[in-house]
Amino acid sequence: MSELLIRHACVVDPVNRISGEIMDLAVRDGRIVESVSDRAEVIDAQGFLTMAGGIDSHTHICGTKVNFGRYMSPEDMRAGRTLKKGQMHSTSGYSVPTTYGNSYRYATMGYTAVLEGAMAPLEARHTHEEFMATPLQDTMANVLFDGNWPVMEAVRDRDVKRVAAIVAWVLTAVKGFAIKITNPGGTEAWGWGKNVTCIRDPVPYFEVTPAEIIETLIRANEILRLPHSVHLHCNNLGTPGNYSCTIGSMDVAPDLNKERQSLYVTHVQFHSYGGTSWKDINSKAHVVADAVNRKPHIVIDMGQMMFGKTTTMTADGPMEFNLYKLHHNKWSNHDVELETGSGIIPVYYSRKSIVNSVMWAIGLELALLIKNPEQCLLATDNPNGSPFVKYPEIIALLMSNPYRQAEIATLPPETESRISLPAIDRELDWNEIAMMTRAGQGRALGLRKLGRGHLGLGAIADIAIYPLSIGAIDPSKEYTRVIEALRLTRYTIKNGKVIARDGEILSNRNKTTIWVRPKIPEQHRMDHDPDFIRNFERYYTVRMSNYPVQEAYVPESTCIETEAVW
Amino acid sequence: MLHEDVVCPFCACLCDDLKVETDNGTIVKVDNACDLGNHKFLRDDNHRLKEPIRRTPSGWTSATLQHAIDRTVEILLGADRPLLYGWSGTHGEAQSIGVHMAEVLGGVIDSTTSVCHGPSILAIQEVGHPGCTLGQVKNRADLVVYWGANPIEAHPRHMSRYTTYTDGFFLDRAFKERKVIVVDIRRTQTAEVADEFILIKKGGDYAVLSALRAIVRGKSDMIPATVAGVTKEQLLRIAEMCKKAKFGAFFFGMGITQTQGKYKNIRNAIELVDELNRHTKFTLTPMRGHYNVYGFNEVCTWMTGYPYAVDFCRGMAFYNPGETSAVDILTRKECDACLVVASDPAAHFPKDAVRHLGEIPTVQIDPYPNTTTAFCELQIPVAVTGIDAQGTSYRMDGVPIRVKSILNRGYPTDTDILGEIYRRIKEAKRV
Numbered sequence: 001m002s003e004l005l006i007r008h009a010c011v012v013d014p015v016n017r018i019s020g021e022i023m024d025l026a027v028r029d030g031r032i033v034e035s036v037s038d039r040a041e042v043i044d045a046q047g048f049l050t051m052a053g054g055i056d057s058h059t060h061i062c063g064t065k066v067n068f069g070r071y072m073s074p075e076d077m078r079a080g081r082t083l084k085k086g087q088m089h090s091t092s093g094y095s096v097p098t099t100y101g102n103s104y105r106y107a108t109m110g111y112t113a114v115l116e117g118a119m120a121p122l123e124a125r126h127t128h129e130e131f132m133a134t135p136l137q138d139t140m141a142n143v144l145f146d147g148n149w150p151v152m153e154a155v156r157d158r159d160v161k162r163v164a165a166i167v168a169w170v171l172t173a174v175k176g177f178a179i180k181i182t183n184p185g186g187t188e189a190w191g192w193g194k195n196v197t198c199i200r201d202p203v204p205y206f207e208v209t210p211a212e213i214i215e216t217l218i219r220a221n222e223i224l225r226l227p228h229s230v231h232l233h234c235n236n237l238g239t240p241g242n243y244s245c246t247i248g249s250m251d252v253a254p255d256l257n258k259e260r261q262s263l264y265v266t267h268v269q270f271h272s273y274g275g276t277s278w279k280d281i282n283s284k285a286h287v288v289a290d291a292v293n294r295k296p297h298i299v300i301d302m303g304q305m306m307f308g309k310t311t312t313m314t315a316d317g318p319m320e321f322n323l324y325k326l327h328h329n330k331w332s333n334h335d336v337e338l339e340t341g342s343g344i345i346p347v348y349y350s351r352k353s354i355v356n357s358v359m360w361a362i363g364l365e366l367a368l369l370i371k372n373p374e375q376c377l378l379a380t381d382n383p384n385g386s387p388f389v390k391y392p393e394i395i396a397l398l399m400s401n402p403y404r405q406a407e408i409a410t411l412p413p414e415t416e417s418r419i420s421l422p423a424i425d426r427e428l429d430w431n432e433i434a435m436m437t438r439a440g441q442g443r444a445l446g447l448r449k450l451g452r453g454h455l456g457l458g459a460i461a462d463i464a465i466y467p468l469s470i471g472a473i474d475p476s477k478e479y480t481r482v483i484e485a486l487r488l489t490r491y492t493i494k495n496g497k498v499i500a501r502d503g504e505i506l507s508n509r510n511k512t513t514i515w516v517r518p519k520i521p522e523q524h525r526m527d528h529d530p531d532f533i534r535n536f537e538r539y540y541t542v543r544m545s546n547y548p549v550q551e552a553y554v555p556e557s558t559c560i561e562t563e564a565v566w
Numbered sequence: 567m568l569h570e571d572v573v574c575p576f577c578a579c580l581c582d583d584l585k586v587e588t589d590n591g592t593i594v595k596v597d598n599a600c601d602l603g604n605h606k607f608l609r610d611d612n613h614r615l616k617e618p619i620r621r622t623p624s625g626w627t628s629a630t631l632q633h634a635i636d637r638t639v640e641i642l643l644g645a646d647r648p649l650l651y652g653w654s655g656t657h658g659e660a661q662s663i664g665v666h667m668a669e670v671l672g673g674v675i676d677s678t679t680s681v682c683h684g685p686s687i688l689a690i691q692e693v694g695h696p697g698c699t700l701g702q703v704k705n706r707a708d709l710v711v712y713w714g715a716n717p718i719e720a721h722p723r724h725m726s727r728y729t730t731y732t733d734g735f736f737l738d739r740a741f742k743e744r745k746v747i748v749v750d751i752r753r754t755q756t757a758e759v760a761d762e763f764i765l766i767k768k769g770g771d772y773a774v775l776s777a778l779r780a781i782v783r784g785k786s787d788m789i790p791a792t793v794a795g796v797t798k799e800q801l802l803r804i805a806e807m808c809k810k811a812k813f814g815a816f817f818f819g820m821g822i823t824q825t826q827g828k829y830k831n832i833r834n835a836i837e838l839v840d841e842l843n844r845h846t847k848f849t850l851t852p853m854r855g856h857y858n859v860y861g862f863n864e865v866c867t868w869m870t871g872y873p874y875a876v877d878f879c880r881g882m883a884f885y886n887p888g889e890t891s892a893v894d895i896l897t898r899k900e901c902d903a904c905l906v907v908a909s910d911p912a913a914h915f916p917k918d919a920v921r922h923l924g925e926i927p928t929v930q931i932d933p934y935p936n937t938t939t940a941f942c943e944l945q946i947p948v949a950v951t952g953i954d955a956q957g958t959s960y961r962m963d964g965v966p967i968r969v970k971s972i973l974n975r976g977y978p979t980d981t982d983i984l985g986e987i988y989r990r991i992k993e994a995k996r997v
Contacts (some may be wrong), residue, residue: 071864072694192813
């Protein structure tokens, strides 16, 4: 039995309606409990801001394309080196750190769980290998279904149960967490160097539309009763005028789940552009925010872009090629048979660029115009919009209108007529920040009931204590102190153990990989389906028996079993 | 006993459809493998070292495993600048221990990459890599280009599993519909089956690639009558074939990475593929050799940020191939001890580098005696990954496959041995 008592914590826990109350938190065997014995280890939180561990619901930290981002960019590796020290391995990388680099930096920012945004099923083993080398966060993986041949065939046949059965087989085989669709249909078209422009374009050969893929997968997701909803990266990312496609995609989503959203739309900043070309690009964040405000069954994340150098990486292969043709630096692409694609290019977001300035404003506008913070989560699509180490700055921008105005003053003057940010004076409070960084993620991922994203009795004792007395400062004016405090926790606690203190890592390993195993009726299982098996063996280049990820790749594993409603 | 869907641990094709029959602890039959794979499975037990061996003034003598491990730990701890080299013939889990070990020792770790596709990686670091998994090629490609590669002899099932001779979803009569272009400085066996064979003068790859790029960009006027022995007429025809293809797949081998021009050749090839993507779909894949040479690059990258040639002497990862790569470290006589794992540097390195291997304490961990054995102080035999050890391996296109253990010959695995050495080093260094 291990016990911990955190005294004088200033707790912000919106799920349990605790808003800046100074209190003690008792922890036994990794869970929050009513009280502990006097033998418990005691930590004095000194009245500092204390929240549940941060959860990143969309980040790229592990797997084939992430590693290729490192592999092709020694210049990025050189830009973020730290020495081997104590229990810490040496790290490399600024925008795409090594696995230890990611893990240590997240840990010292108080993050204890992360969802890898895009895992190609065929290469899932790779993602799990990197998860094993990401020692201090619980890890989950979105599984890509945007160009899955058997799924598209079943969608064409309007057979939603078959879609559900295929998804169940793949998720179980690759030990994945949720359904991800990246540019649905577009990644298959990219196999021929083509793309789809929006949700009504048919996918070459398969003759299904992105809208049909999205809607059918949402229904299949709810048949399987998966913890998370479908996780969508809309078609037409990064194109002027794409906001109408984004809204159209949201319109496709039925409202099927009472406990959480039915559709999670990711990095919406990249999908909220007005205008007809790069010359007249403008923000349509207000229109998109309005749509989200009217649709409680949609949750988005910001996909905030921050100025500076980073690496873009996505399963959206065609988008990356288009971006490459704008930037002319270097381009990698990796299409995955029968499933999906991916692309990578490094970028520099400049505050001298009107386009980049508009992008910067859009992310913030979304967060400030969407009324319910649990419907707009904080993320940068790390590292696409910016590396996650910029989260403290984003939080400060959301909490301080003067900070925003000071930043806007540094942008090209032409930006102002294209954005609405200068006129928005909303300033978020600590409750709302907690909703956007942990509580909302807990709900959106379907993990709240499993004790994540809050500090109620029975919750997992993942706790972040930031060196900031929130009652004593005004974030609107003292935003630099907010940034400073959120960069480095005083304590990060995971499963009741201190894993980081003042930037120093104190644990070798403390994690689990969360994955789902949906149970469907035996006779519908794909491992008994002659068509599925025949096509698998004929068109994949690995044997079906060698495809599933073995237990050896999830030595620390939390399997969520669901019972399908057939 | 019949084992199905066995993964072949020979080349980076990682064919995973082998049927292997074992009887009483030996392999008696192998189906579906090529000659190279067959050889590895069927001749395996003829060649293995039975136990650790150490060199004495009077010749080789056997050593206990305990002694072998003690001595290896002593050598590594006593070294100022140890080199840990090889890694391409073992599983990822062992490679990962190797990288951790290099970090704790402050040593240099490098793989066979630096003498095979190292130049490809340097080119990729300059201009990127438009690639795909091999199934994309199998199901879609109507044009396949092999440049400086001879798969019929080096990757014998490449053409039948992934390219020319395999059925593909989008091709009705795949064999007839797919065209094959082979580029080489000599008429190889692969050239014999090509629809177009381009014979270029030795060292002419860069010029021919540049000419093709110019033609694809619409600048054919500037091309002379011949380029490195290739006629303009043929170059125009090839460029047209590439542009007209629905899906072109470019494969390149060491005939272009290790010839005059080295990484500049690959950069030029990547930029040709890049250019072709403005007309049609084109991808490029290196013909990696060892079955898990790419795995080392993956493991080393997620752990250190760099794919090979990593120097930890300053307490962080430092990468500068040409300075931190094995041949250079050895030739400059910089390292004072060497651990060789799952490779055979003495058979491939320049004479000066090999000589230095013989002058410093060198330990080899490998199932078989090889050329490097002659330069070692100690060799520890281990299980063969894919026969009696399992673990992760990465195919030439980055697809990770778990290779299997199909019998037990009583040997420890690379992971066992390296894990123990690493544990002892950490203990001594109080990590």
